[in-house]
Amino acid sequence: MRHGEGVYIGNPVTRRRIYTPPQGAAVIAEKLKNWEEFVNSPDDFDPLVRVALAHYQFEAIHPFDDGNGRTGRILNVLMLVSAGLLTEPVLYISQSIIAQKNEYYRLLNAVTSEGAWEAWVLYMVEAIRATAVNTLQKIKQIQALQEQVRELAGNQVPVGVVDVLFEQPYCRIRDVVEHCSVTRQTATKYLGELVSAGVLREEKVGREKLFVNEGLMEVLR
Structure with a gap:
């Protein structure tokens, strides 16, 4: 004051x-x-x-x-x-x-x-x-959640994509493109599969799509 x-x-x-x-x-x-x-x-x-x-x-x-x-x-x-x-x-x-x-x-x-x-x-x-x-406790919860997501992703989504999801509570298509060295089309496909599996929630913000890791958000809350 x-x-x-x-x-x-x-x-x-x-x-x-x-x-x-x-x-x-x-x-x-x-x-x-x-x-x-x-x-x-x-x-x-x-x-x-x-x-x-x-x-x-x-x-x-x-x-x-x-x-x-x-x-x-x-x-x-x-x-x-x-x-x-x-x-x-x-x-x-x-x-x-x-x-x-x-x-x-x-x-x-x-x-x-x-x-x-x-x-x-x-x-x-x-x-x-x-x-x-x-x-x-949070670190252990995040590690367990990460392993659970890897199992859900199975062989459909590379481990590197799952790792991107845990760098922060949300990611963009370009994050997957840059971190995993894949095309935008491939990155979109991987993220769409994770949305279908219930791992991510897709949200439109302006002209961009955000893919929110709801499980990680809940742990961090």
Whole structure:
């Protein structure tokens, strides 16, 4: 939120000011430099504890007018990758945090006002744990669904086409053409067979046809 020329964090309902982050480009730049040094410093912090501490620090600096929370959570995942706890940035920590948004803000403010670090760190570690469990479940569901689609496709549709269907929840004819090195006519035939088998739903969007992987959409929901 903005108040005059300043940025502040406020209650979204009452608009009451809760926290005023540092102001001024030079001040923010110096604090981000301190944040960067902490994130990359060699010490004995457990990587999960470091993520929790760095997230608070970044949110307290609040360097942008908007998008600080999303940016901070992306940085969390990149820190986990850098620490070797993830090989790919696949954890969607936002889901867990958004589900407990009031508690998230309460604990952030408690660190600022009371120095309540332990409760904050425990909250963040649990959010990461819950996200990891949920993500593993989704990966297993997607793998099982992919195998099921391969069986339904049988010999009528190449495995490469099935793989394209799981790169994102929908595909276009040109995606199959490009990934599988087939003609547009052949790609259309393969996708039509998957529509007939109930694997895909065809949807017209403008001049294009989208082929929606309903099973994958349901897992991702």
